Amino acid sequence: MRVNVKQCLSTGLLxxxxxxxxxxxxxxxxxxxxxxxxxLTKVVDSMIEEFEASHPDIDVNAIYAGNYxxxxxxxxxxxxxxxxxxxxxxxxxxxxxxxxxxxxxxxDDVISTTEEQQWLTSFYPxxxxxxxxxxxxxxxxxxxxxxxxxxxxxxxxxxxxxxxKAPSSWDELIEMGQQLTKRDxxxxxxxxxxxxxxTGYPYWMFGALAKQQGKTLMNQQGNRTYFDDPKVVExxxxxxxxxxxxxxMPSGTIEWGTLxxxxxxxxxxxxxxxxxxxxxxxxxxxxxFGVAMLPAQQQLGSPTGGGNFYIFKxxxxxxxxxxLQLVRFxxxxxxxxxxxxxxxxxxxxxxxxxTSELQQYVVDFPAAAVARDQLDYATAExxxxxxxxxxxxxxxxxxxxxxxxxxxxxxxxxxQQQAERILKRYQ
Numbered sequence: 157m158r159v160n161v162k163q164c165l166s167t168g169l170l171x172x173x174x175x176x177x178x179x180x181x182x183x184x185x186x187x188x189x190x191x192x193x194x195x196l197t198k199v200v201d202s203m204i205e206e207f208e209a210s211h212p213d214i215d216v217n218a219i220y221a222g223n224y225x226x227x228x229x230x231x232x233x234x235x236x237x238x239x240x241x242x243x244x245x246x247x248x249x250x251x252x253x254x255x256x257x258x259x260x261x262x263x264d265d266v267i268s269t270t271e272e273q274q275w276l277t278s279f280y281p282x283x284x285x286x287x288x289x290x291x292x293x294x295x296x297x298x299x300x301x302x303x304x305x306x307x308x309x310x311x312x313x314x315x316x317x318x319x320x321k322a323p324s325s326w327d328e329l330i331e332m333g334q335q336l337t338k339r340d341x342x343x344x345x346x347x348x349x350x351x352x353x354x355t356g357y358p359y360w361m362f363g364a365l366a367k368q369q370g371k372t373l374m375n376q377q378g379n380r381t382y383f384d385d386p387k388v389v390e391x392x393x394x395x396x397x398x399x400x401x402x403x404x405m406p407s408g409t410i411e412w413g414t415l416x417x418x419x420x421x422x423x424x425x426x427x428x429x430x431x432x433x434x435x436x437x438x439x440x441x442x443x444x445f446g447v448a449m450l451p452a453q454q455q456l457g458s459p460t461g462g463g464n465f466y467i468f469k470x471x472x473x474x475x476x477x478x479x480l481q482l483v484r485f486x487x488x489x490x491x492x493x494x495x496x497x498x499x500x501x502x503x504x505x506x507x508x509x510x511t512s513e514l515q516q517y518v519v520d521f522p523a524a525a526v527a528r529d530q531l532d533y534a535t536a537e538x539x540x541x542x543x544x545x546x547x548x549x550x551x552x553x554x555x556x557x558x559x560x561x562x563x564x565x566x567x568x569x570x571x572q573q574q575a576e577r578i579l580k581r582y583q
Contacts, residue, residue, distance in 0.1 A: 295464030333404030356412025367457030434500025
């Protein structure tokens, strides 16, 4: 539209035109998952409000989209239908699928300054294993975790165990689990020694057991899996035996979504779960509890987990730059410290733990450092091309073994064959 300057001057509209031009805002739509407990939306909203206050030229619309899969599906559906979406927090393991769909852009292609380059390399290396592909960074760590072991110190005391010493090996987990499992005169269990969830993200829990055997489940390129490796088979046998042979854990299915409540209700003395539950457990536990690294077999180990920021390719240059500003703000040391304290997720950079707030929090609540310290023994979460299909083959194998339908060797051999067929085109 052409503007007649003389007419604007005579009508007093020029100032309004110039003001409107100066105040034009970049609008961002961000999809965000809220699959782990805690009032995450309030924390994210407060961070966005603070960002908008310091960046008055950018408006952010956060759309909360259920779990990680929901966030991915809704964000991609919005893109395909032409609705605006510039960025999202999605699974770190979605990176290969998002690249195959040509949906995301590398952050390397958006940054332009030395300061931005330094920021790009400021995160914990273990978290970047699911963020980088062929030397380029496609995801920025934010809602990130490892699996940790929560344990009830009061129940340890009742069982005559040292409440400051969690099981540090597979054998100790069995031994302590047997002491912590309570049965009545009829043999009915009133308290289990340990629970490891086998729904929701069973492949994630299994990645920890495999890592403790010194094995990873896939290669860095995401086009090969190692499900039928003998050490991996042994790991699944161990998981099965905790319930079937040693009877310190319920056999069959243990629900991801209700496990935290089972722990809080003292139905299990130990649970393996995301560090993203830490603040919720801290706020709701009516007993003395501890947090420890997962036990070792050949070595300590847990996969990393959680979500990364991604910038969508179908964004204008101005929108990509604005999205970069938002991601940099959300992952800054101060905001990462606030996020960690509020949620239990880890601070994603060493600098976050150097802030006075998080330093003091770790002093007052040492459990907050366990997930970070476990990064020294962490591996990438299972991430491949056709990720959903490949994960399902492994999830189905795990379920078949835990429910006594197949042996670990049979189930994992079948899963490996299926994964090889799926990934063949990418090799």
